[in-house]
Amino acid sequence: MATASVAFKSREDHRKQLELEEARKAGLAPAEVDEDGKEINPHIPQYMSSAPWYLNAERPSLKHQRKWKSDPNYTKSWYDRGAKIFQAEKYRKGACENCGAMTHDAKSCMERPRKKGAKWTNMHIAPDEKIETFELDYDGKRDRWNGYDASTYARVIERYEARDEARRKYLKEQQLKKLEEKNSKNEGEVEGEGEEGEISDQEDDDDALKVDEAKVDESKQMDFAKVEKRVRTTGGGSTGTVRNLRIREDTAKYLLNLDVNSAYYDPKTRSMREDPLPDADPNEKFYEGDNQYRMSGQALEFKQLNIHAWEAFDKGQDIHMQAAPSQAELLYKNYKVIKEKLKSKTKDTIMEKYGNAATEEEIPVELLLGQSERQVEYDRAGRIIKGMETSLPKSKYEEDVFINNHTSVWGSWWKDHQWGYKCCKQTIRNSYCTGAAGIEAAEAATDLMKSNIARKASSEDAPAPAQERKHVTWGTDVPEDLVLDEKLLTEALKKEEERRREEKDERKRKYNVRWNDEVTAEEMEAYRMKRVHHDDPMKDFLN
Numbered sequence: 001m002a003t004a005s006v007a008f009k010s011r012e013d014h015r016k017q018l019e020l021e022e023a024r025k026a027g028l029a030p031a032e033v034d035e036d037g038k039e040i041n042p043h044i045p046q047y048m049s050s051a052p053w054y055l056n057a058e059r060p061s062l063k064h065q066r067k068w069k070s071d072p073n074y075t076k077s078w079y080d081r082g083a084k085i086f087q088a089e090k091y092r093k094g095a096c097e098n099c100g101a102m103t104h105d106a107k108s109c110m111e112r113p114r115k116k117g118a119k120w121t122n123m124h125i126a127p128d129e130k131i132e133t134f135e136l137d138y139d140g141k142r143d144r145w146n147g148y149d150a151s152t153y154a155r156v157i158e159r160y161e162a163r164d165e166a167r168r169k170y171l172k173e174q175q176l177k178k179l180e181e182k183n184s185k186n187e188g189e190v191e192g193e194g195e196e197g198e199i200s201d202q203e204d205d206d207d208a209l210k211v212d213e214a215k216v217d218e219s220k221q222m223d224f225a226k227v228e229k230r231v232r233t234t235g236g237g238s239t240g241t242v243r244n245l246r247i248r249e250d251t252a253k254y255l256l257n258l259d260v261n262s263a264y265y266d267p268k269t270r271s272m273r274e275d276p277l278p279d280a281d282p283n284e285k286f287y288e289g290d291n292q293y294r295m296s297g298q299a300l301e302f303k304q305l306n307i308h309a310w311e312a313f314d315k316g317q318d319i320h321m322q323a324a325p326s327q328a329e330l331l332y333k334n335y336k337v338i339k340e341k342l343k344s345k346t347k348d349t350i351m352e353k354y355g356n357a358a359t360e361e362e363i364p365v366e367l368l369l370g371q372s373e374r375q376v377e378y379d380r381a382g383r384i385i386k387g388m389e390t391s392l393p394k395s396k397y398e399e400d401v402f403i404n405n406h407t408s409v410w411g412s413w414w415k416d417h418q419w420g421y422k423c424c425k426q427t428i429r430n431s432y433c434t435g436a437a438g439i440e441a442a443e444a445a446t447d448l449m450k451s452n453i454a455r456k457a458s459s460e461d462a463p464a465p466a467q468e469r470k471h472v473t474w475g476t477d478v479p480e481d482l483v484l485d486e487k488l489l490t491e492a493l494k495k496e497e498e499r500r501r502e503e504k505d506e507r508k509r510k511y512n513v514r515w516n517d518e519v520t521a522e523e524m525e526a527y528r529m530k531r532v533h534h535d536d537p538m539k540d541f542l543n
Helices: 011-026 150-184 191-215 298-314 325-354 365-369 435-461 486-504 521-530
Strands: 084-086 226-233 236-243 384-386 413-415 418-420
Touching: 298 325, 486 521
Parallel strands: none
Antiparallel strands: 226 236, 413 418
16 A cells, blocks of 8 residues: 555555654654755645745755756856857868858858858958857746846946937027027117017026926826826726816806706716806806807817818818828918908909098099999880890809700700700700701601500400311311321220220230330320210210
8 A cells, every 4th residue: 555655565564654643743753854854844735835934944844845956057157249269361171151260151151241252262261159058947048138238238328318418408508598698688678679578588488498398207297187097997998098177176067057958968978068057147157068168269270170171172182181180281271371362352452443431532423423334224114124134143053055966955845754855855865966857757756656556456456266276186286187097096996995904904914015105196096085084074974
């Protein structure tokens, strides 16, 4: 019998081992020791790799269960980069044909391919590289930073420090330049010049503010109006930044009007588009709904920019607000400038022609009297006969455009729920005009069609008389020249009777049966005469 770890020779040995373990637990026998002579703690389970903190770790441990002896073959060193071991003076057999080193071949050579290799020139022989092989342990094979030289990171630090120093130097020069420009101005300047000084002071303050913002890290910028909030994460989505636009002491927008039929409040987006208090005094309201933000400020400008992009695209301009927003904004600015110029030009033209009533200039007599060279005739009732004809309004569609030699427009003629041309009375829009000849041909075709329809209707009214025809057994009309031989017909009748008797009594059927596919007219007539007519009421009295 054997335990999980020790095999016993007999049952007696097993019994003695169990008694020894019981005595050790009771403290009546010496404790068990490991390979180093240290006592093994019996309270630590055998499957644990290290003792808990509350046990005495200095006492015997489970060190023997771990691989605590390091393999002497394993190493933590790394390749000596760029090390050379031997410099040859001439080419050696088996060396690289390109550079002449013995440690690699021409296929794996890292030098630039020479026009003529060292094998043929025997010059500029490259030294042999130092080839090393290491046997790494488990952790060494999986160490991402194995062989990394930490001193190389100093170059990265130096580059960033040089950039920061250049930025500080540049900002300092800019500040000194602004101070020199400010001190160079005289104190006794005109009011307009004083205003310019205030503007420059404001620009200096803005520059100083930019400098301060540049010093602040992007992750530490002061966003007082932002609150980090988890939106749609594992219980629903990703983390997003939600702008908090309301001070906590203010009344919530959904509490401004408690009427159920007032403006709708969406709790998910926290938006109330309509005005909750439309009848209140505008001067006393601090909130007029979310739509007020859409109809004012930059939101209105952005809306006009979108409308301009849509209209320009419809007119053939290659513009897209989402694909090229900068181009769309630039085109919109140019459009506004051109529109203002055209508006001012139109205004100047009108003022030059008719004058400006707001000025103190005298209006010409011709404009005051309103005389013109137009002659108008009136009748006795005061109606205009000639001279001021009313002009017909024009639409945006093309009018009086004749195509395909037509003299009238499409839709000038209508017949049988179809539109057509009045000049040729055709109902096909892209047809070529045929004039009066086409009208005559169409009328003749219509009359012929009507006569054909009437003749067909009259012929259908009187049905043709049915002709009595004799039918042959095979179902076709009896030909006029069909003649049956009475002798052959008698023989065929006898054969048919004999065949029927064989069908009734199969014992009379012969073993060898001859079959003939050719059927004569007499045999078909005999079959027709002898067959049973199931619809015949006298069929039971036959034979």
